[in-house]
Amino acid sequence: MAFKLPKLNYAYDALEPYIDSRTMEIHHSKHHAGYTNNLNKAIEGTELETKTIEEILMLPDLPGNIRNNGGGYFNHCLFWDILSPNKTDISKEFGSIITENFGSISKMKEEFKTAAASRFGSGWAWLCSNKGKLEICSTPNQDNPLMDSQKNCIPVLGLDVWEHAYYLLYQNRRPDYIEAFWEVVNWSTVESRYKASI
Numbered sequence: 001m002a003f004k005l006p007k008l009n010y011a012y013d014a015l016e017p018y019i020d021s022r023t024m025e026i027h028h029s030k031h032h033a034g035y036t037n038n039l040n041k042a043i044e045g046t047e048l049e050t051k052t053i054e055e056i057l058m059l060p061d062l063p064g065n066i067r068n069n070g071g072g073y074f075n076h077c078l079f080w081d082i083l084s085p086n087k088t089d090i091s092k093e094f095g096s097i098i099t100e101n102f103g104s105i106s107k108m109k110e111e112f113k114t115a116a117a118s119r120f121g122s123g124w125a126w127l128c129s130n131k132g133k134l135e136i137c138s139t140p141n142q143d144n145p146l147m148d149s150q151k152n153c154i155p156v157l158g159l160d161v162w163e164h165a166y167y168l169l170y171q172n173r174r175p176d177y178i179e180a181f182w183e184v185v186n187w188s189t190v191e192s193r194y195k196a197s198i
């Protein structure tokens with residue numbers, strides 16, 4: 001079974017003014033489509049065709065092209081899923097879990113922002129569930145916390161900090177893009193992913 005480029009649940013221009021329509025269109029229809037096609041080519045005719053993307057990413061010693069394109073496929077699926085054009089709030093229940101783990105919601109956001117802003121070059125920042133404990137980390141390229149994971153670290157929120165994700169609107173101002181990201185996070189999806197991880 002080949003992996004499929006998912007359809008977005010919202011229009012390319014739905015996240016404006018925080019993420020612009022042109023960036024969304026190129027990001028989804030070119031970048032994500034490219035990772036999807038290249039992943040399918042790389043696993044064609046192998047036993048990996050029968051596995052889920054999570055199972056593939058958790059395998060040790062993945063060849064570079066499967067690591068990069070499989071990571072790109074999974075990461076962008078997660079990214080579209082945790083974005084929303086409708087402003088959502090962190091529920092009381094999830095807010096108290098965040099507060100238990102970080103001290104407060106704003107401290108969690110501050111730590112996430114630091115991880116996203118300080119990732120050198122291309123990569124991702126993550127909020128992960130490590131058997132229910134929330135943690136923040138960042139990864140280079142299209143890596144993610146499932147890879148090389150003896151920790152069972154499951155990403156529940158991710159931010160793409162490759163320049164292709166923000167350069168048209170923000171140019172070199174990555175911190176402004178990170179700030180804007182909070183306006184379009186779908187917190188109910190993030191909470192569902194967290195609950196599914198434990």
Ligand code: MN
Nearest residue numbers: 031160162165
């Ligand atoms: Mn991307």
